[in-house]
Amino acid sequence: MQLLLRIGLGTGAVLMAAGLVAALVSGPTPVLPLQIGGLWHRDTALPVRLCAIGILVLAATPAVRVIALIVLWVRERDWKYAAVAVTVAAVLTLAVALGSRG
């Protein structure tokens, strides 16, 4: 599990650093507020895209850890705790799913 956290942190940081280098090479690009849907638009500049994907990887790292715990507790047949971890995962899903409303 520690490995998981390190991988997430490392990948996110590397992607963001790559974005920074790309920004330095290509000169200033307009940095717009990040929209997940905009990531795959053709007109989103590469540095912004790299940086944004890095942020997404980093933000998703804790969520992956929750999923790893679900797997662990299901394997141990610890249903009480598998349910606890599933509840946390459900709240996280809700956060992303409902975030755009209101």
Next chain:
Amino acid sequence: MSAFELSGLILVGAFLAGLLGSLTGLGGGMVIVPLLAIAFGVDIRYAIGASLISVIATSSGAAAAYVREGYTNIRLGMVLEIATTTGALVGAFVAGLVSTQLIAMVFAAVLLHSAYLSSRPREEHISHDMSDRWARWLRLNSTYPTPEGSQPYGVQHVPAGFGLMFVAGVLSGLLGIGSGAVKVLAMDNAMRLPFKVSTTTSNFMIGVTAAASAGVYLRRGYIDPGLSFSVMLGVLAGALVGARLLPLVHARWLRMLFSLVVVALAIEMVYKALTGRI
């Protein structure tokens, strides 16, 4: 000022915030959000979005180190995460509905409260008794390493701790901080955990709590990639240096410095909010 100069200044500010946050154990978010809002004129919602990303990064880095040492109570952390993530969801929603002035005022109040708490010595109430009914049902009691070997501890007042954790989650989502002060209240005072267990378990939880808030901020478009990157890099570097320096510095002197910084930031925030400049 060019964008690069500005990023450089933000990086330095974030480094100092991370350093102070890690040395005092209260987290970098408490300093970086007001700093961005006051000194750099960043919209407080973007400041909170950037702070959340840095909170996730530092928590992932620190949690990786602590879980290995055997202090973190993962079961307790996950149970309480139900409360903190739900609270964070509520807080992040509310942040989108209320004025930035109101957010700044609440932030100032939390800053002052933390300064007050950190100026008092932290009391340890380890419970060796049987845990309460909920803790027994959830098998929350555990052991932690001490110089005299592995020590068992019980967990008390689980419902009160759960409720306080919901509040900590709301504050985290509303203000983009780890809300360490409220967590300490819940874990030290209500649930009576040993310090090392409460600190490391709270750190384990902060990342997931901040991820719930970050989900909402991401969808709302309040996470600016450039700003978040500078802030994350600065806070992370500051936190790493802080962890190295920690054994070398005087805790009391540091807490006083932290309290002074925090009180100054709080006063400035209230002033800016009242004059409508935040």
